[in-house]
Amino acid sequence: MQKVESMKIFITFLLCLLSVTSAANPTCPMDLNYVLRIPWNATDCRNPFFQATAKAAMNDTSKIPCCQTLLSLYGIALAQHLKETSLFNLPDLATSISCLRDYQSKLSSLSLPGDVVSLCFDPLQFVISDNVCAGIQTTRDWVSKLGKNTPLDSGCRSELVGPSCDACLASGFKVQSILTGIDGNKSHSKDCFYFAVLYAAGIVNEFGPEGRSALGCIFNLQLTENELKNKHPALVYGLVAAAIGVLIVFVLLGICFWYYKWKKLVKKSSLEFDVELDEQGSRPHARPNTGSIWFKIQELEKATDNFSSKNFIGRGGFGLVYKGSLPDGSMVAVKKVIESDFQGNAEFCNEVEIISNLKHRNLVPLRGCCVIDGDDDHDESGSERYLVYDYMPNGNLDDHLFLSPFDHVGTVKKPLTWPQRKNIILDVAKGLAYLHYGVKPAIYHRDIKATNILLDADMRARVADFGLAKQIREGQSHLTTRVAGTHGYLAPEYALYGQLTEKSDVYSFGVVVLEIMCGRKALDFSLSSSPRAFLITDWAWSLVKGGKIGETLDPSLLKDEGSNSNPKGIMERFVAVGILCSHVMVALRPTIMDALKMLEGDIEVPQISDRPVPYGHPSFVGDGSNFSISPTLSKPQVHSGDMLR
Numbered sequence: 001m002q003k004v005e006s007m008k009i010f011i012t013f014l015l016c017l018l019s020v021t022s023a024a025n026p027t028c029p030m031d032l033n034y035v036l037r038i039p040w041n042a043t044d045c046r047n048p049f050f051q052a053t054a055k056a057a058m059n060d061t062s063k064i065p066c067c068q069t070l071l072s073l074y075g076i077a078l079a080q081h082l083k084e085t086s087l088f089n090l091p092d093l094a095t096s097i098s099c100l101r102d103y104q105s106k107l108s109s110l111s112l113p114g115d116v117v118s119l120c121f122d123p124l125q126f127v128i129s130d131n132v133c134a135g136i137q138t139t140r141d142w143v144s145k146l147g148k149n150t151p152l153d154s155g156c157r158s159e160l161v162g163p164s165c166d167a168c169l170a171s172g173f174k175v176q177s178i179l180t181g182i183d184g185n186k187s188h189s190k191d192c193f194y195f196a197v198l199y200a201a202g203i204v205n206e207f208g209p210e211g212r213s214a215l216g217c218i219f220n221l222q223l224t225e226n227e228l229k230n231k232h233p234a235l236v237y238g239l240v241a242a243a244i245g246v247l248i249v250f251v252l253l254g255i256c257f258w259y260y261k262w263k264k265l266v267k268k269s270s271l272e273f274d275v276e277l278d279e280q281g282s283r284p285h286a287r288p289n290t291g292s293i294w295f296k297i298q299e300l301e302k303a304t305d306n307f308s309s310k311n312f313i314g315r316g317g318f319g320l321v322y323k324g325s326l327p328d329g330s331m332v333a334v335k336k337v338i339e340s341d342f343q344g345n346a347e348f349c350n351e352v353e354i355i356s357n358l359k360h361r362n363l364v365p366l367r368g369c370c371v372i373d374g375d376d377d378h379d380e381s382g383s384e385r386y387l388v389y390d391y392m393p394n395g396n397l398d399d400h401l402f403l404s405p406f407d408h409v410g411t412v413k414k415p416l417t418w419p420q421r422k423n424i425i426l427d428v429a430k431g432l433a434y435l436h437y438g439v440k441p442a443i444y445h446r447d448i449k450a451t452n453i454l455l456d457a458d459m460r461a462r463v464a465d466f467g468l469a470k471q472i473r474e475g476q477s478h479l480t481t482r483v484a485g486t487h488g489y490l491a492p493e494y495a496l497y498g499q500l501t502e503k504s505d506v507y508s509f510g511v512v513v514l515e516i517m518c519g520r521k522a523l524d525f526s527l528s529s530s531p532r533a534f535l536i537t538d539w540a541w542s543l544v545k546g547g548k549i550g551e552t553l554d555p556s557l558l559k560d561e562g563s564n565s566n567p568k569g570i571m572e573r574f575v576a577v578g579i580l581c582s583h584v585m586v587a588l589r590p591t592i593m594d595a596l597k598m599l600e601g602d603i604e605v606p607q608i609s610d611r612p613v614p615y616g617h618p619s620f621v622g623d624g625s626n627f628s629i630s631p632t633l634s635k636p637q638v639h640s641g642d643m644l645r
Contacts, residue, residue, distance in 0.1 A: 026098055027098065028098045029081065029085075030080065030099055031080075032103055034076060034077070034210055035103070036109065038215065039224045040069070040215075041069070042112060044069055045069065045112050050113070051116075065305075066120065070116065070121075072219040074121075075194070075198060075219055076210060076215075077099070077209075078126070078198055078202075079214070080202060080208075082139070082199070083202040083208075083209070086139040089126050089128045090128065091127075093123055093124065096123040096124070097123045099126070100123055100126075104116070104117040104118075133183055133192040134182040134188075136179070139203065142199060146175065150178075151174045152168075152172060152196060154171070155167045155168045156168040156171060156172070156200040156205055160205070160216070160217035161216075163338065165216075166320055170315060170320065172196045172197065172200060172309075173312070175192075176196050179196070197218055197219065220309050220310075222306065293368030293388070295368055297370055297372055297384075299326075300370055300386055303325055303334065304324040311323045311324065319335040319336050319338050321334070322336070323391060324388075324391075330390075332388050332390060332391050333389045333392070334386055334388050335386065337385040349369075349371065352387070356368060358443075360431060360438065361460075362430045362431030362434070362462055362463060363463050364465075367390065369385065369386060369387050370384075370386040371385050392454035392455060392456050393456065393457050394457065394459055395454070396464075397450040397451070397453040401450060401516065402450075402521060415519075415554070416516075420459050424453070424516060425513055425517075426600070427460055428448075428463060429595060431463035432445065432448070432506075436591075436593075437592075442502065444500055444504065445508075446504070447465060448463070448489060448505055448512060449486050449522070453512065487523055489507075489508040491506075492507075501586065502591065503589045506590065506595065507583075510537070510578045510580065510589070511578070513574060513575075513577060514552075514578040515536060517552065517554065518540060518553065518554055518575070519555070520534075520554075522535070523535060537582045541579050544579055549572050549576065552575050553571055553575065557571060570601075573601075574599060576608065577599055577605055580595075580598075581595050
């Protein structure tokens, strides 16, 4: 009897122990069997140097290719979990550990290292927290912060291939930016991007997290096997038979299409050379390339890791920009052109040749381009075009003037110093002077703004993005029906009447000078204190005319105003030149050469004249016949023709 009682006590103890163990090690709520189903490319994780690289990276493994691949692969389960539970992450640390242990077991069965998961991930990064990305934990939180319709809902819903994938990616970065702004902590931007990815794959895309759209576009996974491998053998045999039949038909028709295909081949081969139309503009003739490099699409895909989202830099003028590395080790920026003024490949190639021949220390060098023809000889709308530039490691001027004081890795950003701002302004002026006077015929940029001014490793400025540039013959102004550029930087005569001259670029340059010296955006709609948009040219001009030019300067420049390194008088001269360059009347603006001489102190800055108000200025408000601007700028009005003189 005593033995029976002892046995009961022992069994009870075991049950309690099992209960405690089960509670401490909960079952993972996610099904990870897809790891064995999906034909994902595990090459990076089989690299013999992976483990050493991961250990050396310590806590920063996000840039290791294997870890990035495993994070994308794990994201499929998290997206499915979000779809089923509305939770963006796992409920607690124990659950996260259990899921990662399960994940490792699946990877081990594929002969991957037994510590690959522990090297790449911290279990805490997948646990729900209110201190990650605007406090979002559930889809309900997401909707309360962003509303029911976000850019992801429209950009990532359908099949994502080619341009539609690019659009989805762009919408993801847009949502990330909005969330980061709500959160207020730049260091959470990466978490916000991951949340956008999970939401796009788990909630938005109609094919689900394991669909081809999610795998190839949203998660950017490289797949190795043909989709037919997992189909029923009978289906495979049927498709093979059908393919043989189609092949026979194509062989019979091949002779008929031989000439057409030969013509296409000749045309594709001609892309290795520049294209020059004869005087009648009838047929292209190849001439040896004199400056630019013609890249193959395979080279660009390899350089950018197949245009991976981790290499996405941002959206530039009419395209998406990716960071890339060429076989010689040099870094490049690859722009995938989405829209442009160029109707045909011949015009595009000619423009590339012009730009690639521009050599100046204050211009971003264009390495070359890549053109993939459309299927129709007479319709080039299906063409894909890429531009390849030298990579500028310090980003664009806008990033350093207006963004959060924290960069993407959480380090503190310091305001630009006076020497840096002075050099940037002079560099931009020299770059524009070269475009206006250093080449024949002159080139007018048409879109000078802070985001088109890039900074190299030494924080020296280089003017970028000549995609909107127009060559103008000497002594000739240009009237255009299509105005290209950015609001806030556009010269009034160009925005309203389409008149493009060198003074149009000077106006935009003046706006940039004011942004740099004042630390304020050219055009700001966010000020609640004013019913109208803030326009930096109006604001700075009114202060200068009121004898308060010192109040225009960025406060960070005045901290050491008494020292020789921050001479206030020179700063005020730069502001005066900016106002003069952005004058409403074309005739009162200096040329870029004269502006450069004023900045360098070689000639005096003339007295700034009053600014007459032209009819129809876009910043005016009124009933359609009589317009007025802010009270400080209410001056005698002039006819639009006077403004153009």
